[in-house]
Amino acid sequence: MRRAFKYSSLILLVLALLFAYWVNKAETKPRTVRDFAMDTYIEITTYRHSDDAVTEEMLNDFKLLESIFNRYDENSVVFDVNKNAYEKPIYIPAIFMNLLTESLKLFYYTEGHFNPAIGPLVDIWMKVIKGEEFTDLPEINILNEAMSLSKTRNIIINEQDRQVSFTIPGVSLDFGAVVKGFAVDRAFEILKNRGTDRAVINAGGTIGVYGSPAGRKYWRIGIQHPRREGIIGVLNLTSNMVVSTSGDYERYKIINGKRYHHLLNPFTGYPSEELLSVTIINKNGLLSDAVSTAVMSMGLQKGIEFLTQKSLMAIIITPDLKIHFTGDAESLFQPEL
Amino acid sequence: MDSPTNKMVRICILAVLGVVLNLIEPPVPAPIPGIKLGLANLMSIIGLYSLGTYSAIWITIIRTITVNLFLGFDLRGILSLGGGVVSALVMEAVYYFYKRETGVVAVSMLGGLMHNFTQWLMVVILLQQPYLVVYLPFLLLSGGVAGLFVGTTGVYTLRKLGGFISGKDSQP
Amino acid sequence: MKRGDLLIYLFTASMLLFSFLLYLFLYSGWGFNQRIESVIVEYKKQVYAKIPLPSEERTIELKGTWGNLILDLNGYNVRINPSSPHYCPDKICMNQGWISKPPGTIVCLPNRIIIYYQGGNDIDGLTH
Numbered sequence: 041m042r043r044a045f046k047y048s049s050l051i052l053l054v055l056a057l058l059f060a061y062w063v064n065k066a067e068t069k070p071r072t073v074r075d076f077a078m079d080t081y082i083e084i085t086t087y088r089h090s091d092d093a094v095t096e097e098m099l100n101d102f103k104l105l106e107s108i109f110n111r112y113d114e115n116s117v118v119f120d121v122n123k124n125a126y127e128k129p130i131y132i133p134a135i136f137m138n139l140l141t142e143s144l145k146l147f148y149y150t151e152g153h154f155n156p157a158i159g160p161l162v163d164i165w166m167k168v169i170k171g172e173e174f175t176d177l178p179e180i181n182i183l184n185e186a187m188s189l190s191k192t193r194n195i196i197i198n199e200q201d202r203q204v205s206f207t208i209p210g211v212s213l214d215f216g217a218v219v220k221g222f223a224v225d226r227a228f229e230i231l232k233n234r235g236t237d238r239a240v241i242n243a244g245g246t247i248g249v250y251g252s253p254a255g256r257k258y259w260r261i262g263i264q265h266p267r268r269e270g271i272i273g274v275l276n277l278t279s280n281m282v283v284s285t286s287g288d289y290e291r292y293k294i295i296n297g298k299r300y301h302h303l304l305n306p307f308t309g310y311p312s313e314e315l316l317s318v319t320i321i322n323k324n325g326l327l328s329d330a331v332s333t334a335v336m337s338m339g340l341q342k343g344i345e346f347l348t349q350k351s352l353m354a355i356i357i358t359p360d361l362k363i364h365f366t367g368d369a370e371s372l373f374q375p376e377l
Numbered sequence: 378m379d380s381p382t383n384k385m386v387r388i389c390i391l392a393v394l395g396v397v398l399n400l401i402e403p404p405v406p407a408p409i410p411g412i413k414l415g416l417a418n419l420m421s422i423i424g425l426y427s428l429g430t431y432s433a434i435w436i437t438i439i440r441t442i443t444v445n446l447f448l449g450f451d452l453r454g455i456l457s458l459g460g461g462v463v464s465a466l467v468m469e470a471v472y473y474f475y476k477r478e479t480g481v482v483a484v485s486m487l488g489g490l491m492h493n494f495t496q497w498l499m500v501v502i503l504l505q506q507p508y509l510v511v512y513l514p515f516l517l518l519s520g521g522v523a524g525l526f527v528g529t530t531g532v533y534t535l536r537k538l539g540g541f542i543s544g545k546d547s548q549p
Numbered sequence: 550m551k552r553g554d555l556l557i558y559l560f561t562a563s564m565l566l567f568s569f570l571l572y573l574f575l576y577s578g579w580g581f582n583q584r585i586e587s588v589i590v591e592y593k594k595q596v597y598a599k600i601p602l603p604s605e606e607r608t609i610e611l612k613g614t615w616g617n618l619i620l621d622l623n624g625y626n627v628r629i630n631p632s633s634p635h636y637c638p639d640k641i642c643m644n645q646g647w648i649s650k651p652p653g654t655i656v657c658l659p660n661r662i663i664i665y666y667q668g669g670n671d672i673d674g675l676t677h
Binding site: 486 | 550551552553554557558560561564565568569571572
Binding site: 085 | 649661663665673
């Protein structure tokens with residue numbers, strides 16, 4: 041009896057090792073295609089040979105979206121609209137109308153914190169971050185002018201003739217904050233039509249998990265640590281979820297010891313300051329993208345109030361590196377040790 | 378004083394005290410969620426060493442089921458039931474076979490260890506998350522430390538109140 | 550302390566020890582990390598360079614349409630040298646610093662270069 045007692049720890053160790061081996065074995069080999077589209081990095085992971093055609097179809101769709109919504113590309117539809125829509129109404133494709141009207145709905149949904157007309161303000165701050173034209177901070181009157189241009193009331197939509205026009209010159213639409221989520225939603229649609237079992241789509245950090253993983257219960261999506269290399273934790277997700285993160289660490293410049301990044305508060309005209317990153321988990325990618333951008337601008341208190349009221353799942357990281365949860369997000373989150 | 382009813386009533390009183398401790402005990406701030414000191418386990422230990430074999434397992438079962446009636450049966454409930462039952466069974470077995478060769482503190486520590494080990498095993502199997510393997514050393518360590526603490530508390534409680542709880546003394 | 554107590558303490562200590570060994574085995578060096586096989590530099594969907602890991606401390610020069618890109622390697626750590634002379638207007642890739650394990654990835658958007666790990670991946674994606 042006493043001898044059995046002595047060896048039981050050894051038996052337990054062997055069992056644990058066998059178990060660890062077995063679970064590692066159960067993973068299936070994924071196939072990942074990496075490419076660039078929509079001014080960002082794309083990664084599509086599928087699990088069967090027959091899915092290669094589907095991957096190709098999704099990549100082509102992303103490139104189609106790029107040709108419509110990349111406002112830095114002179115041949116894109118949005119460039120044409122931003123340039124000419126004051127002079128005459130511009131006829132736009134159905135996808136454009138779709139994303140524009142959805143974006144305006146999200147503008148009201150987020151109480152103006154996500155703003156599809158924020159282009160003029162973005163232009164100024166991107167120049168600041170890249171160090172072009174402005175070596176220092178922009179003057180307040182320049183920001184004020186840009187803010188008055190960045191109003192959705194300057195946009196006139198004619199749904200019947202599928203036309204869009206601007207009331208004043210200088211208005212500029214920017215779908216950069218939502219096009220990735222929109223693209224993931226469309227990719228899910230393609231996967232559904234093609235009857236694919238499972239796939240992971242990473243559109244520049246907006247990640248969609250489709251179907252359920254093979255041989256295990258959850259997809260594991262890492263959340264970037266906002267201040268160092270590596271992840272701050274992992275999200276355990278079941279099927280068909282889109283995770284979108286907005287953070288102050290992607291594109292930024294430090295001026296006089298202060299961090300100025302590309303996520304702007306449309307009400308102050310300055311980069312939002314209170315939060316390091318916001319991660320939204322939702323079935324709808326467009327909504328995830330828009331809300332993560334909007335909550336960055338709202339700040340902690342207003343953001344949590346808003347998310348709780350709409351019962352959305354979010355993970356918010358504040359400058360003290362504290363992690364705040366809304367909805368049921370805490371139950372999905374596993375901190376990285 | 379040794380009637381089954383008498384013992385049953387004492388077991389139930391300890392179980393109810395355990396329920397109260399369970400409900401009021403706050404979680405310890407730690408990097409892994411859900412680490413607790415397991416004060417309620419104190420009642421199982423006291424029961425085992427004052428009322429004898431089979432009392433710890435009954436106290437644990439009654440306690441966990443009652444607590445789950447309060448909080449609703451979910452994953453956490455199943456985990457606490459599994460962990461509690463296995464840890465109580467191990468303590469009972471050691472008490473039954475090696476009563477003379479073991480002490481309260483060590484048995485309590487073993488209980489805490491087995492409690493967390495079982496919970497970890499259940500999480501890994503139920504959630505099928507192999508990567509939770511990395512939590513094991515932290516859970517075992519916290520389980521053992523909590524068991525030591527509870528065991529030490531148990532020794533002092535038994536010294537002062539053991540006779541009263543078992544019914545040998547009529548006054549505390 | 551009684552004789553049986555000693556056995557219990559020994560049992561506990563051995564379990565703790567084994568669990569820590571298991572943790573070390575899986576986490577640092579021989580477990581998950583061991584399965585990091587190489588770091589891959591991809592250009593226009595083609596594997597441009599494949600460097601086996603772990604590597605001794607060294608630098609690698611990758612010449613191409615982008616000019617001369619300098620990659621620093623040390624063990625499993627990889628980065629684009631901050632003073633790399635290749636053409637890159639936004640310099641995000643050079644300022645990113647070291648990556649040490651998947652899903653860490655370095656992307657140079659203007660040059661269409663992706664640097665990522667092969668193997669060792671226990672995560673399906675990275676949101677940022």
